[in-house]
Amino acid sequence: MLISVPSGITEVEERAVIDAGLQAGARKVYLMEEPMAAAMGAGLPIEEASGRMIVDIGGGTTDIAVISMSGIVRSASLKTAGDSFDDAIIKYVRKKHSILIGERTAEELKLNIGCVYPPNDSVSVDVKGRCLLTGLPKLFTISTEEMLEAFDDVCMQILDAIYHVLENTPPELVADVSENGITLTGGGSLLKGMDKLIRARTNIPAQVAENPVSCVAKGMGKALQQLGEMQDGTINLFRRKQLQ
Ligand SMILES: Nc1ncnc2c1ncn2[C@@H]1O[C@H](COP(=O)(O)OP(=O)(O)OP(=O)(O)O)[C@@H](O)[C@H]1O
Numbered sequence: 001m002l003i004s005v006p007s008g009i010t011e012v013e014e015r016a017v018i019d020a021g022l023q024a025g026a027r028k029v030y031l032m033e034e035p036m037a038a039a040m041g042a043g044l045p046i047e048e049a050s051g052r053m054i055v056d057i058g059g060g061t062t063d064i065a066v067i068s069m070s071g072i073v074r075s076a077s078l079k080t081a082g083d084s085f086d087d088a089i090i091k092y093v094r095k096k097h098s099i100l101i102g103e104r105t106a107e108e109l110k111l112n113i114g115c116v117y118p119p120n121d122s123v124s125v126d127v128k129g130r131c132l133l134t135g136l137p138k139l140f141t142i143s144t145e146e147m148l149e150a151f152d153d154v155c156m157q158i159l160d161a162i163y164h165v166l167e168n169t170p171p172e173l174v175a176d177v178s179e180n181g182i183t184l185t186g187g188g189s190l191l192k193g194m195d196k197l198i199r200a201r202t203n204i205p206a207q208v209a210e211n212p213v214s215c216v217a218k219g220m221g222k223a224l225q226q227l228g229e230m231q232d233g234t235i236n237l238f239r240r241k242q243l244q
Pocket residue numbers: 057058059060061062081082083107110111185186187188189190191192212213
């Protein structure tokens with residue numbers, strides 16, 4: 001059994017995932033860090049010596065990694081990701097409009113008019129929520145500009161983590177990354193303007209992978225075919241390599 005995990009999980013967490021796999025009936029459990037799986041799924045030539053950066057923005061975690069020679073050189077995992085954007089909308093609407101909206105409405109807003117980089121055209125939509133003052137249903141209008149404002153903090157947290165990984169990456173590999181660009185995967189990378197934002201703030205070309213939501217699953221499928229090459233036991237090959 002091959003299970004993907006966020007990069008940088010603790011040994012205790014690792015053990016818990018392995019135990020869950022064993023209890024589910026697997027004879028051997030292999031773990032694979034999600035950014036590695038995402039890179040494989042995105043079709044990056046991970047075995048090359050040249051450094052590449054992958055930013056996987058999922059629902060619960062964002063995984064950032066610099067990959068070279070089939071190993072993760074530097075990585076970070078933060079619990080700020082797609083769902084954090086939904087929370088940011090809820091908070092914003094509560095504060096600015098004094099209206100309470102649910103998680104589903106917030107996600108719909110994110111998908112329909114959400115953006116993280118100034119768009120060419122502005123859109124507004126009418127939304128229903130519950131007025132915090134009267135407790136009654138209330139209709140209000142929200143615009144793309146407001147989305148930008150609401151997302152500011154969350155974007156900054158993701159950008160800071162990217163800066164941090166770049167700062168800690170050996171200079172030659174940073175040079176490679178700036179040439180090869182940053183590949184974005186995960187559903188959160190589909191948020192409008194995400195590639196533009198990362199490009200603008202890092203000066204590094206960034207592009208969303210093809211079918212970003214299924215990259216990790218696709219990469220795991222590829223890795224599963226190479227399971228024979230993986231180390232016997234329960235520890236994944238890539239992590240081992242990094243420790244040696
Ligand atoms: N078109 C879209 N625009 C903006 N966000 C989107 C879009 N499609 C999906 N998302 C968001 O992507 C997130 C889910 O992404 P994904 O399926 O990659 O997560 P996951 O792999 O299940 O989570 P994790 O990697 O944290 O375990 C959700 O927050 C969802 O709202």
